[in-house]
Amino acid sequence: MPKSPAVLVVGSNMRDMVVRSAALPRPGETLLGGEFFTGQGGKGANQAVTAARAGGDVTFVGRVGNDSLGRDAVAALKRDGIDCRHVVVDPKRPSGVALILVGGAGENSIAVAPGANAALSAADVKAASRAFQRAAVLLVQLEIPVPTVACAIRLGRRAGARVILNPAPAAPLPAALLRGVDIFTPNESEAAAFVGHAVDSLRSVARAAAALRTLGPPVVIVTLGARGAWVQDGSGGRLLPAIAVKAVDTTGAGDVFSGALAVGLAEGRPLDDAVRFGQAAAAISVTRPGTQSSVPSRAEIDALLRKVARHPGLASRSE
Numbered sequence: 001m002p003k004s005p006a007v008l009v010v011g012s013n014m015r016d017m018v019v020r021s022a023a024l025p026r027p028g029e030t031l032l033g034g035e036f037f038t039g040q041g042g043k044g045a046n047q048a049v050t051a052a053r054a055g056g057d058v059t060f061v062g063r064v065g066n067d068s069l070g071r072d073a074v075a076a077l078k079r080d081g082i083d084c085r086h087v088v089v090d091p092k093r094p095s096g097v098a099l100i101l102v103g104g105a106g107e108n109s110i111a112v113a114p115g116a117n118a119a120l121s122a123a124d125v126k127a128a129s130r131a132f133q134r135a136a137v138l139l140v141q142l143e144i145p146v147p148t149v150a151c152a153i154r155l156g157r158r159a160g161a162r163v164i165l166n167p168a169p170a171a172p173l174p175a176a177l178l179r180g181v182d183i184f185t186p187n188e189s190e191a192a193a194f195v196g197h198a199v200d201s202l203r204s205v206a207r208a209a210a211a212l213r214t215l216g217p218p219v220v221i222v223t224l225g226a227r228g229a230w231v232q233d234g235s236g237g238r239l240l241p242a243i244a245v246k247a248v249d250t251t252g253a254g255d256v257f258s259g260a261l262a263v264g265l266a267e268g269r270p271l272d273d274a275v276r277f278g279q280a281a282a283a284i285s286v287t288r289p290g291t292q293s294s295v296p297s298r299a300e301i302d303a304l305l306r307k308v309a310r311h312p313g314l315a316s317r318s319e
């Protein structure tokens with residue numbers, strides 16, 4: 001077995017608290033009779049866990065509160081073999097929490113209290129400089145302060161890591177930050193927020209991806225849910241169709257895609273192969289309920305890719 005490639009994730013972690021009821025309560029209303037689920041979440045932690053299960057040697061840089069939720073979050077990351085020595089315990093703020101209400105038809109209402117995540121600082125990132133030195137890939141998202149993301153990207157570049165920015169949730173970004181990104185992975189709505197026009201038809205996806213490339217990232221990958229991913233690089237744009245599966249819960253598909261893509265690239269796979277690796281991981285995750293609990297192992301990803309190689313029709317879904 002070759003040595004695992006080093007992936008550094010700088011990002012958020014949250015505890016998801018989910019209540020599923022017959023309907024969403026209206027303001028002022030109390031609904032009795034729901035079912036409760038809880039799980040580890042946050043885009044940073046989801047992507048770190050995916051990268052670890054996909055075979056990466058993962059370090060996570062983030063902040064938790066000095067509370068039981070924070071201790072549970074770190075314990076969960078460690079169970080996946082993730083190096084947490086650069087996770088900072090915030091002395092004042094609580095751990096990040098997402099309160100999610102799900103109605104009978106699957107509609108949801110979500111309130112996120114970022115807590116300690118909002119205090120993840122450039123100083124925290126700089127304190128992890130040893131992890132930057134050994135990273136093949138740096139993976140960041142936008143659930144932490146933008147100046148912290150900018151600092152991570154600068155350090156990542158200086159250390160020679162490939163920098164992936166998953167711009168979720170979409171937020172205004174300084175031009176210099178985008179010029180430091182190697183691979184930019186918005187979904188359709190995030191791409192639309194950055195380019196200022198609707199991104200739905202393949203023609204508008206291609207146009208948005210080309211426009212985003214002019215802002216700096218040499219590779220732009222717009223993820224298109226069950227349609228697949230549009231890859232735009234120096235040789236042009238192309239659609240890599242999703243692997244056809246029966247989806248039951250697509251929450252977190254983008255996190256699983258970016259986390260596994262990071263490992264594919266860190267292993268030195270060509271771009272399109274790394275994208276297919278990310279798509280295989282995401283395809284498995286959507287066939288199961290939950291977010292981190294649905295993240296596949298490396299063996300499962302490899303098995304699906306072998307199956308697709310034997311039955312190419314599985315990956316030829318068109319619009």
Ligand code: ADP
Binds near residue numbers: 225257
């Ligand atoms: P996000 O969760 O950020 O909106 P997407 O829904 O675009 O991200 O999903 C990311 C990737 O996951 C897609 O490019 C695709 O390869 C895969 N994926 C998402 N939904 C499905 C699905 N229903 N069937 C197969 N693959 C999917």
